[in-house]
Amino acid sequence: MRIVNSTQIENEVYRMALKAGVYITEACRKCLEKAEEKEISPSARFALRTVLQNADTAKEENMPVCQDTGVAVVLMEIGQEVFIEGKILSDAVNDGVTRAYHDGFFRKSTCDPLTRENRGDNSPAFLHTEIVSGDKIKITFMPKGFGSENMSRIYMLTPADGKDGIVNAIVETVRIAGSRPCPPVYVGVGIGGTFDVAALNAKKSLTREIGTFSQREDVRQIEQEALKRINELGIGAQGFGGKITALGVSCEVAPTHIAGLPVAVNIQCHCVRMEKGEI
């Protein structure tokens, strides 16, 4: 058994939140640069150049890359040999998040869904835990903006819909989203499981490094086919028209019921903000 104090977790979440809100990842920068090279639409190229300049400004000035510093999505894999002492885990994570959003001059964007009253500290974090083997804690921090989150969809397809149905669902989601989610987008897809598992897997799939494809051949084919068709939609960066509407498609697959084929599509904006850590 390994003892981890909750302060370590809180501090790691704090560090990750501050970094993820300001810096885009190297993989994301590469994808955006490639998109700018490939793009032929002048307005879309202007948008992509502006986005890359913005990433430099954020880094130089140490200010949030986007003013929508998002809700704090925290994915945690906890080794079952770990014993956490101190605060309750969710409190430690929330405290790390609220401290980071205060100290980083991040926008506080969480509110009551009905009264719309802002909570003022960006709590709570949306924490998903999984118990795995070993004695480590792996954490992924993903600030999630709602311009893109709002454009996500879930489909309860039938087995007869098959692979074509899955690709159609992915492409339709991006088509309906149009200019609204800050394209070029990263498209996360959860295939299989249940209604809720598909949605969570769609979000988890966005943690896979952008620019990569699935190891599973038939899944990779779905990703490639969907990406090709999305980029034929002509939406382009910011909806200004062009060849690059998505930077990538990432699918996560789970077993499902013999009667069903859930497909959840979670849209991520072009910043693809994320930070990984381990304790």
Add this chain to the structure above:
Amino acid sequence: MIKITSPLDKKVIKELKAGQTVYLSGVIYTARDCAHKRICDYIKTGKELPFPLKGATIYYAGPCPAKEGKPSGSCGPTTSARMNFYAPTLFDEGLSAAIGKGEMSNEVLLSIKRNGCVYFAAIGGAGALYGNAIKKCQLVAFPDLLSEGVYRLEVENFPLIVAIDKDGNSIYNALK
């Protein structure tokens, strides 16, 4: 390079064509979902607005808090489509221009055309760049809404694309 100043002269709006890149300086006001709801309530009940709407430019945005010595934190555009419900009322009441990201509804387009106004697309996700172009920032209404309140901004060279011009030409419709 086309440089324009807000509040915008109607003569300037007349010259703008969908698809053009412009750099906007001057005074603009932020307003998002909740602020729009209140502004429309004020209009409906005939209550005086806390800022001059006639001839103004509204920026669909909610800034990050400012660091000490800086006028504003990051402040890029939010999705304009959520303001579809409110925008025609504001254009009919004298608003000259709106800045946001992404397409707006046909009802909004028609109200822009009817009133000879303009809608600009800012580059979504470029919050740091726009935040840095803000030279002054002052809260003028709805402090309880925090970042969703109305802020009067003085900006310098905001990079924008004319998305819907006064004739109702839309950069988004041109693609369909």
